Amino acid sequence: MNGVGHIDHIERIGGSGESGSIDGIDGVGDARRALGGFLRARRGRVAPEHVGIAGSRRRRVRGLRREELAQLAGISVDYYVRLEQGRATQPSPEVLDALAKALGLDAAERRHLATLADARRGTAPSARVSPSLRRILDAMVGVPAFATNHRLDVVAWNGLGAELIGGLADAGRRDPNNARYLFLDPASRLVHPEWEARAAEAVGQLRVAAGRYPDDVELAALVTELSARSAEFRRIWATGEVMMCGAGRKRLRHPVAGLLDLDYETLHVPAAPGETGLVVHVFSAEEGSGEAAALDRLAATLTDAPDLP
Known part of the structure; x- marks a missing residue:
């Protein structure tokens, strides 16, 4: 950073509107919720018009809808919903790559997505x-x-x-x-x-x-x-x-x-x-x-x- 609040060489990933309640902090202690929370956060930050989806004043969803992201990634809506809800775990590398491309993730964000999907994570x-x-x-x-x-x-x-x-x-x-x-x-x-x-x-x-x-x-x-x-x-x-x-x-x-x-x-x-x-x-x-x-x-x-x- 330059001493006036600018941060140099920092990779920023994600952004979630979840409150992170004390009893269930998103991304802590529950691997399934962490993966779903990250996908949900990134989905909410993709402007529909940036991926060729016409916007509408009546849209009530910030960013992409679940079905829109599923279509862009070439996976079923049901499977994507289960990923966000933590009911589907360990997605394949192909699915992760498709989601990363659809969400426009950079290299650092892709690494984090792969980490969240890795079943071998555990106690440090x-x-x-x-x-x-x-x-x-x-x-x-x-x-x-x-x-x-x-x-x-x-x-x-x-x-x-x-x-x-x-x-x-x-x-x-x-x-x-x-x-x-x-x-x-x-x-x-x-x-x-x-x-x-x-x-x-x-x-x-x-x-x-x-x-x-x-x-x-x-x-x-x-x-x-x-x-x-x-x-x-x-x-x-x-x-x-x-x-x-x-x-x-x-x-x-x-x-x-x-x-x-x-x-x-x-x-x-x-x-x-x-x-x-x-x-x-x-x-x-x-x-x-x-x-x-x-x-x-x-x-x-x-x-x-x-x-x-």
């Missing part, structure tokens, strides 16, 4: 922070960095990274889960001036994880908790968008370093057998810039204060 394996990853983070003295798992728990960091995102190293200053911190801690809005963009990213990433691991009890509990405690989380979740962040710019505020526009990269750590991979978030500033000088001052502050974690 554990994630482990290796000693080598900890050494790498510690060696990045002048570069803020931290690692997260698929639930957005920050599981490892270096001193500068922990301080930059709200004092993570001090358990009393902020929650170690990024989503819980964003939606339940008012201090997050001071650290993240572009709070709405950061909140949307967090929700979008949780949706990705929910699509991959519908039986992950801890993930479902986190989403349920946030839905119960935050109206803003419910609002963003109901949009149905899915995001996978890669690189760009983010704006952060620190009481010592001030307001910073930093470049960021997300680096994927390969998973060991039986484990999930981690994502390392690395921030940097152009050499000679005011941001680079501010990061140097912040790093010096941490070095000169041995009582800080």
Whole structure:
């Protein structure tokens, strides 16, 4: 992003008008409902005139009707209805490809559709922070960095990274889960001036994880908790968008370093057998810039204060 709310290198998927009620959050804990919800959301975003269907002022359906999409995909209306209702599972690759073409899905959206239709999804394996990853983070003295798992728990960091995102190293200053911190801690809005963009990213990433691991009890509990405690989380979740962040710019505020526009990269750590991979978030500033000088001052502050974690 450019520091004024624009997000770079983010793949956006879907969009649902469902409310995401606490007792049955669309896409969490029920693989059949997740697939149907995504199809329904995408169907609602296709303008009939864009696929050669004449519009009408009397249309009461947003986007395509079920029978229209079924016809475009070359499948029976009954079968498509059963897909949306969760009564038909494991559609063939040919059916998925036909639906993807009819809905105009891009490559990222196709991947998500295939993930939702994969019967092998299940409970996420554990994630482990290796000693080598900890050494790498510690060696990045002048570069803020931290690692997260698929639930957005920050599981490892270096001193500068922990301080930059709200004092993570001090358990009393902020929650170690990024989503819980964003939606339940008012201090997050001071650290993240572009709070709405950061909140949307967090929700979008949780949706990705929910699509991959519908039986992950801890993930479902986190989403349920946030839905119960935050109206803003419910609002963003109901949009149905899915995001996978890669690189760009983010704006952060620190009481010592001030307001910073930093470049960021997300680096994927390969998973060991039986484990999930981690994502390392690395921030940097152009050499000679005011941001680079501010990061140097912040790093010096941490070095000169041995009582800080």
